[in-house]
Amino acid sequence: MADRLAPDAPDAARTARTGQRRRLLAADGTVLQGEHFPGADPDDDLAVVVAHGFTQNSRSPKMRLIAGWLSQSAGVVLIDLRGHGRSRGHSTLGWREVLDVDAAIDWAHALGYRRVATVGFSLGSAVVVRHAALHRGVHAVVAVSVPGEWHYRGTAAMRTLHRLILTRVGRTVLRLTRRTRVSPAGWAADPIDARAAAAEVDVPLLVVHGDEDDYFPLHHAWHVHSAAGDATLWLERGFGHAEAGATEPLIRRIGAWVVEQTREE
Numbered sequence: 001m002a003d004r005l006a007p008d009a010p011d012a013a014r015t016a017r018t019g020q021r022r023r024l025l026a027a028d029g030t031v032l033q034g035e036h037f038p039g040a041d042p043d044d045d046l047a048v049v050v051a052h053g054f055t056q057n058s059r060s061p062k063m064r065l066i067a068g069w070l071s072q073s074a075g076v077v078l079i080d081l082r083g084h085g086r087s088r089g090h091s092t093l094g095w096r097e098v099l100d101v102d103a104a105i106d107w108a109h110a111l112g113y114r115r116v117a118t119v120g121f122s123l124g125s126a127v128v129v130r131h132a133a134l135h136r137g138v139h140a141v142v143a144v145s146v147p148g149e150w151h152y153r154g155t156a157a158m159r160t161l162h163r164l165i166l167t168r169v170g171r172t173v174l175r176l177t178r179r180t181r182v183s184p185a186g187w188a189a190d191p192i193d194a195r196a197a198a199a200e201v202d203v204p205l206l207v208v209h210g211d212e213d214d215y216f217p218l219h220h221a222w223h224v225h226s227a228a229g230d231a232t233l234w235l236e237r238g239f240g241h242a243e244a245g246a247t248e249p250l251i252r253r254i255g256a257w258v259v260e261q262t263r264e265e
Helices: 061-070 097-110 123-134 156-165 168-178 194-198 218-227 248-261
Strands: 020-025 031-037 046-051 075-080 115-121 140-144 205-210 231-236
Touching: 020 097, 031 061, 031 097, 046 061, 046 097, 046 123, 046 248, 061 075, 061 248, 075 097, 097 115, 097 123, 115 123, 115 248, 123 140, 123 194, 140 248, 156 168, 194 218, 205 218, 205 248, 218 231, 231 248
Parallel strands: 046 075, 046 115, 115 140, 140 205, 205 231
Antiparallel strands: 020 031, 031 075
């Protein structure tokens, strides 16, 4: 585990479960920023790794609220995905970000958590579903406002997003205004999307989607849910998109679902 921490980090085996930030190292050498929020029960061995949406990061006010709400159910590890916040590298729009989630899971285990679930929002939701399919090693997955397919341009919000990430001017705007650095290669590869990945997930999967999502219509959630073998679908009335639309009652329900699904017999 210790070799997945950045070189200047102290020995993970000596790290107490207290609120802390840590530099992590993804398998491809990208340096990442992680933050740990201890759970309400210091003896609990369940952690939730949270992957934010595009242009968000672990220091955004909403992500910190979400971490606080989830920490009532489990320990929480927030990760700045590559190209976001204080992590280095460039966003690959869901392709290599699975390595970031894997590094965060390694850190959770190094902190002493035996059971780890993942929760992702929007871009992060596609990443955690893909991670569970390709890397496995988690006990449950929650995908909030999941994009079922890459390159979707069926809404005005997604057409605007594509203009930002696929043009030099747009990427400059994202870097200067949202501290988000996008790879100029765009989708350098055509990775397995969340809908196809869901069919390979072998742990409980919760798909949460709002009927007022202006990025991804409900059919994205239906496709991901129907592809999975062991999945639950929550269609939330009046819920918009990802972190911005998340409320304390919804996040606490998600936390309770994770606890129930990962409960040891």
